[in-house]
Amino acid sequence: MQQSDKSQSVPSILSKVNILRGDKVLWVIITVLFILSTLVVYSSVAKMGYADMGTGTNAIFTKHLFVMALAIITLFGTYMMGAKLLYKASFWVYIFCLLLTVGVYFFGKQTNSVARWYDFFGVSVQPSELLKVATILFLARLLDEAQQTISKQRLIPSLNPRTWRTAKQKNIWLHGVVKILLPIVLSAAVIVKAHNSSAMLVFGIGVVMMFIARAKKLEIAKFVGIILLFFGVYTLAGGGRGDTASSRISSFFTSWTTTAEKTPVWQLSDAQRAMIAIHDGGVFGVGAGQSVMRAKITHPESDYIFSFFVEEYGIIMGMLLVILYTWIFARAVGIFRRSRWLFGGLLAIGMSLLVTVQAMLHFMVSTHLFFETGQNLPLISHGGTSMICTAAALGIILSISRQVNDRTLLPPEGIAAMSGTDE
Secondary structure, eight states, rough: OOOOGGGGGGGSGGGGGGTOOHHHHHHHHHHHHHHHHHHHHHHHHHHHHHTTTTOHHHHHHHHHHHHHHHHHHHHHHHHHSOHHHHEEEEEHHHHHHHHHHHHHHSSSSTTTEEEEEETTTTTEEOOHHHHHHHHHHHHHHHHHHHTTTTTTOEEEEEEOOOGSHHHHHIIIIIIIIIIHHHHHHHHHHHTTTTOOOHHHHHHHHHHHHHHHOOHHHHHHHHHHHHHHHHHHHHHHHTTHOOOOOOOOHHHHHHHHSSSSSSSSSGGGGGHHHHHHHHHHHHHSSSTHHHHHHGGGSSSTTTTHHHHHHHHHHHHHHHHHHHHHHHHHHHHHHHHHHHHHHHHHHHHHHHHHHHHHHHHHHHHHHHHSSOOOOOEEETTTTTOOOHHHHHHHHHHHHHHHHHHHHHTOOOOHHHHHOOOOOOO
């Protein structure tokens, strides 16, 4: 008799629903996050309604519910896709999202002097969010294909261009630079003009995936060093949003070294108001819909949603929210360990990092442990493209977990299987 996996058994009605196969714990976590998004965004629409004259709070909340519906459809859509379909489509999905992101700088709608959005009949689409998911998808395929040689493959070519015509250097350029590093570099370079933090997020996840896929540690270190050096020079030269990043970093350190005890609340920064919200929330919070600072923070529905979530529901609920996002990554690690195909395992890890790391950045910004990044809280913050892309990422993780449980996550012919514990 086949033994049941106790780690997948959750006392829930989900175990009775055949369509919700895969990691039952993840299904519960995602459901909870969707419910919390409804509650928290509903509390924040009062400020949004006042700020957007002529638009009632009901209309804004209805729009959010519509986006949530699209996100749920997207989640089920990616959940039903198999790993082999994702594997085959990864290249074209990546190219499409890359071109879409490049095109936004020429044909997109500007926000803060930078084109970030496409406006399709009143619907805003942020292509950089799509590119983050597509990059992880394509990189998982490339790293899977490189498994035969990646542990010995050099990734960084010689700094002397005269040697590039040798067979050894050509091999490094083709199998190291083009087939592994190029997607990470291209994605980060395209995104960095409008989103420094998102570019670094994509870069960081790519590095972690390379490490997990057994790339040479020294080559990874060289790659990280070169990119950080280039990014530093690029920022100092005024590229990307260097001025914005510098002012945010400066403001972060200034707020820790100067007192604001007698400063009027309207002169405080959003980060300082967020700390007030967390302080006022205390252990159990002031109650749903009773937040005061939601009306003081510039974007309570996105950039600082965690702070007024704690104000309304308390620090205990805030810590539970942190645990939920950490749990997503923990479940993905379990899926990776049981995966018999590296592509599927890397995909689960990469998508979970995209959600969890972004959430941790949001938590640290809201608690003033990190300078402002503009990263919202995945699946909870108000936002169209971000919520849909997060749902797509979570749907992919659930798809991989479903195939792992069904023992159908097997690589195509010609690709070796992982020696995982598929039990």
